[in-house]
Amino acid sequence: MDKILVFDIWGDYGHFKKIYTTTSPLTYSIPTRTSLTGLIGAIAGLGKDSYLSYSSKEKEKIAVSLNNQVKKVRIAENLIKTSGGFGDMNNIKNRTQVRFELLKDPSFRVYFTHSDKELFTKVKTLLSEHKCIYTPCLGLSELIANFKYIGEFDYELNKSGDVTDIKTAIPESRIINVNFQQDLEYISEKQPLEMDEDRCVTEYDNVIFERRAKPVSASVTEYCKLSNGDNIVFL
Numbered sequence: 001m002d003k004i005l006v007f008d009i010w011g012d013y014g015h016f017k018k019i020y021t022t023t024s025p026l027t028y029s030i031p032t033r034t035s036l037t038g039l040i041g042a043i044a045g046l047g048k049d050s051y052l053s054y055s056s057k058e059k060e061k062i063a064v065s066l067n068n069q070v071k072k073v074r075i076a077e078n079l080i081k082t083s084g085g086f087g088d089m090n091n092i093k094n095r096t097q098v099r100f101e102l103l104k105d106p107s108f109r110v111y112f113t114h115s116d117k118e119l120f121t122k123v124k125t126l127l128s129e130h131k132c133i134y135t136p137c138l139g140l141s142e143l144i145a146n147f148k149y150i151g152e153f154d155y156e157l158n159k160s161g162d163v164t165d166i167k168t169a170i171p172e173s174r175i176i177n178v179n180f181q182q183d184l185e186y187i188s189e190k191q192p193l194e195m196d197e198d199r200c201v202t203e204y205d206n207v208i209f210e211r212r213a214k215p216v217s218a219s220v221t222e223y224c225k226l227s228n229g230d231n232i233v234f235l
Helices: 033-044 050-054 117-128
Strands: 002-010 060-066 072-080 095-104 107-114 146-158 163-166 175-178 186-195 201-210 216-220 223-226
Touching (some): 033 050, 033 060, 107 117
Antiparallel strands (some): 163 216, 186 201
């Protein structure tokens, strides 16, 4: 069986900017796969450019689920113009107030495995010792995150197509059918899933999950069953 690392990450606020928003930034409800590759790269100490060479879907498998229900707030922030040098902070005259949409009390469970066993072992050691090389954050550098190692588990691939409860967000391209339930609240967001080394997005997909962190009953082309009982789909 293959091995997968599981850890939780959370903070007071989070912001994963939707690609089509500019002057009033909106946030995705869960971190995108591209955000998670950067977060794991920060924990492992990979540089902003070098981590992308490790993050292809052929090498790195990632899934994510909610621990808390999705809550969003809007907070005004004063942005200042810092280009060209400004000397004393009191002399800055160019300011713009922007309302940011933020996730409130976000908490996520991340599932991670990698074909590079040396990198996999390094991430496992750092997580288990509650250490990181660079500070992890939830989308923006100001939104510092905490994390907790849950464990290393065996997993095996299942391609039966049977209906099962999926704990993680599910890419629409993997879905055969969703067993929608009236008492659940479903969210679908179009997210970037992969970037090349030039930071150009090469793949998008709609991802589906339940707003209050409930599993989604669905038939999918393939899912992974973990030894702890979780059924997950990689992004």
